[in-house]
Amino acid sequence: DAKTTQPPSMDCAEGRAANLPCNHSTISGNEYVYWYRQIHSQGPQYIIHGLKNNETNEMASLIITEDRKSSTLILPHATLRDTAVYYCIVRVQSNQGGKLIFGQGTELSVKP
Amino acid sequence: NAGVTQTPKFQVLKTGQSMTLQCAQDMNHEYMSWYRQDPGMGLRLIHYSVGAGITDQGEVPNGYNVSRSTTEDFPLRLLSAAPSQTSVYFCASSFTSGKSKTQYFGPGTRLLVL
Numbered sequence: 001d002a003k004t005t006q007p008p009s010m011d012c013a014e015g016r017a018a019n020l021p022c023n024h025s026t027i028s029g030n031e032y033v034y035w036y037r038q039i040h041s042q043g044p045q046y047i048i049h050g051l052k053n054n055e056t057n058e059m060a061s062l063i064i065t066e067d068r069k070s071s072t073l074i075l076p077h078a079t080l081r082d083t084a085v086y087y088c089i090v091r092v093q094s095n096q097g098g099k100l101i102f103g104q105g106t107e108l109s110v111k112p
Numbered sequence: 113n114a115g116v117t118q119t120p121k122f123q124v125l126k127t128g129q130s131m132t133l134q135c136a137q138d139m140n141h142e143y144m145s146w147y148r149q150d151p152g153m154g155l156r157l158i159h160y161s162v163g164a165g166i167t168d169q170g171e172v173p174n175g176y177n178v179s180r181s182t183t184e185d186f187p188l189r190l191l192s193a194a195p196s197q198t199s200v201y202f203c204a205s206s207f208t209s210g211k212s213k214t215q216y217f218g219p220g221t222r223l224l225v226l
Contacts, residue, residue: 043217044155044200071116078217087154099145099170100204100215102154 003027004088006082006106012082014112018075022088025069031092033064034100035073037084044087044102047073113138116218118203124224125193133188133221135203142208144186145215148172148199155202161186162208193225 005023012018024033032051036044048055048062050071055062061074075082087105119134137144145160157170161180170200175197176220177189186205190197206215 041149041200041220043219044204046216049214082132099113099157099160100147100155100172102156104154 003031003090003101004103006086006088006103008104009107009109011077011109011111012075014080015077018073018078018082018108020073020075020088020106020108021070022073023036023070024052024088024090027068029089030090031090033062033068033071034091035060035062036087036089036100036102037082037083038087039084041080047086055098057061080110080112082108083110084108088094115139116203116205116216118201118218118221119217120221122222122224123225125190125212126226127194130189131193132192133190133201133203133223135186135188136184137203137205137216138184139205139216140194141184141205141216142183143213143215144180144203145170146176146178146186146188146203147202147204148197149202150199154193158188158201190223193223195225197223198225199223 034049035047038044050062064071085105085107115135142163147155148156150153156172158180161167167178200220202220203218204215
């Protein structure tokens with residue numbers, strides 16, 4: 001079973017920041033938080049990941065709470081092309097590659 | 113780099129037929145895996161491999177076989193297709209060592225079993 005809980009859907013106005021929450025209250029100390037998105041049944045696309053510090057890349061920012069029990073993915077200026085299902089996943093960064101266990105994700109709709 | 117490639121893009125089978133879904137990557141990744149995604153659902157892990165000659169089962173392995181004879185290729189075989197195997201199949205790969213173990217996904221194969 002997925003170890004994360006996400007709202008099933010969210011709306012966001014184009015040009016505004018999209019803040020997608022994720023709860024992972026049973027996360028272990030060696031588990032990372034990963035975010036992927038899937039646009040219209042294409043292959044999932046990696047967005048960002050982190051352990052305990054906040055992270056930022058060209059796509060998004062990841063804010064992880066101090067107790068690591070929840071996190072927020074931030075798309076700073078959402079566009080229509082960001083409409084997708086967003087998956088929050090926790091996984092161990094092991095030498096075995098690490099299995100990804102997908103939950104239901106959040107369906108983000110960016111509206112004009 | 114082509115990344116992760118999958119063939120065919122779409123396939124229709126009759127119940128009981130066999131087929132092989134192909135997956136290849138040119139990033140020298142040790143780890144490769146297969147997922148299936150049913151309508152409205154998240155992805156579920158079928159089989160995975162951490163290197164040539166090594167494979168293991170995921171969440172839903174029944175009805176599928178895999179082998180890993182080279183680093184680049186990780187084919188998924190359906191020996192006797194069933195309608196319950198109608199799904200979209202995704203292959204993914206990543207490094208197993210070093211800083212980045214991010215998994216990268218292929219475009220998917222859509223399979224319909226009649």
